[in-house]
Amino acid sequence: MAEVGDKYRSYITGEGEKNTVWRFGAPPNYDVVNKLFEDGRTHVWSEDSEEGKVQRLVKSWEMELVHKVRPQDYKSVNAEKFRFSVNGRPELTLDHLQKVGGYNAFLATSMPENLRGYNPEEETSESANKKFVATFPRGFALEILQVYSGPPVIAYKFRHWSFMEGPFNGHAPTGELAQFFGIGIFTLDENMKVEKVEFFYDGGELIGELLKGPALDGSDVPATSSTPGACPFFKA
Numbered sequence: 001m002a003e004v005g006d007k008y009r010s011y012i013t014g015e016g017e018k019n020t021v022w023r024f025g026a027p028p029n030y031d032v033v034n035k036l037f038e039d040g041r042t043h044v045w046s047e048d049s050e051e052g053k054v055q056r057l058v059k060s061w062e063m064e065l066v067h068k069v070r071p072q073d074y075k076s077v078n079a080e081k082f083r084f085s086v087n088g089r090p091e092l093t094l095d096h097l098q099k100v101g102g103y104n105a106f107l108a109t110s111m112p113e114n115l116r117g118y119n120p121e122e123e124t125s126e127s128a129n130k131k132f133v134a135t136f137p138r139g140f141a142l143e144i145l146q147v148y149s150g151p152p153v154i155a156y157k158f159r160h161w162s163f164m165e166g167p168f169n170g171h172a173p174t175g176e177l178a179q180f181f182g183i184g185i186f187t188l189d190e191n192m193k194v195e196k197v198e199f200f201y202d203g204g205e206l207i208g209e210l211l212k213g214p215a216l217d218g219s220d221v222p223a224t225s226s227t228p229g230a231c232p233f234f235k236a
Contacts, residue, residue, distance in 0.1 A: 005027065007034060008034060008055065009060045010056060011060055011063070011074075011075040012027050016075065017073075020068060020073040021069040022068065023067050023068065030139070032138050033139025033140070036163075037141040037142070040161060042145070043145065051146070054147050054156050055143065055144040057076065057154075057186065057194070058156075059142060061186075061197070064076055071098075076193065076194055077094065077194040078189050078191070078193040078194065082094040082195055082197075083195070084197045084198075085198050086105065086106060086198075086199045086200075086201075087199070089108055100125060101126075101128050102128075102129075103128040103129065104128050105120075106199070107120050107206075109203060111204075117204075117208065117210070118207050118210075135166045135210060136162040136164070136166070137165050138162060141160070141162060142158060145158060145159055145181075151188045151192065152187060153187050154185065154187075155183065155184070155185050157183055157184075158184055159180075159181050160180055160181075160206070161179035161180075162177075162178055162179075163176065163177055164178050164213070167216060168211070169210070169211070171211050171214070172213035172214050172216055174212050178206060179206070180202065180206040181201065181205075182199055182200055182201025183200045184198070184199050184200075185197070185199075
């Protein structure tokens with residue numbers, strides 16, 4: 001059953017959360033991003049469907065990752081055994097994932113630094129969160145599109161989306177839809193707690209959408225008669 005505190009997430013309110021230490025001082029309110037989700041989702045799953053159950057699990061896990069400070073306050077995961085990886089990169093423990101930050105872990109890349117539209121190695125968990133909150137003031141919605149297998153190994157296809165209503169890395173907001181698709185695999189233990197998370201997707205799909213807006217400093221102005229020899233594709 002859905003909790004009173006949120007329609008789509010567990011472990012935010014109730015007796016079990018009375019001693020939880022929240023990263024931003026209080027339990028999160030998801031009303032705005034829930035509206036974004038409801039307006040933009042492509043499927044409406046019942047709570048007792050496989051997709052509905054997985055959607056609640058993934059949303060609850062993401063909530064705990066972003067908003068809970070102490071591993072002992074996580075209810076969705078086996079904190080001691082938990083491991084996380086993206087696109088086959090080295091696994092992270094829960095402690096390491098918290099230090100790196102969700103956005104930086106999700107957008108880790110082997111691309112040469114001079115080609116990165118976003119460089120997670122230059123960001124802290126706090127700076128990354130501040131940057132994406134400014135870019136997506138209504139939040140970043142998630143929906144489950146299909147579940148391929150049930151527990152203990154849950155494989156599913158997902159979609160993340162929002163609208164670029166704030167600047168990103170020096171680029172003006174476009175107001176346009178920014179989204180990406182991917183595959184997630186959650187492995188559960190005997191107590192139905194998540195002990196391993198694997199994601200496979202192209203993070204560049206999202207970053208490319210966020211670099212479409214003109215540079216705020218005007219550095220990407222196309223060649224004109226006053227800028228002979230300039231090329232809009234290759235900039236000094």
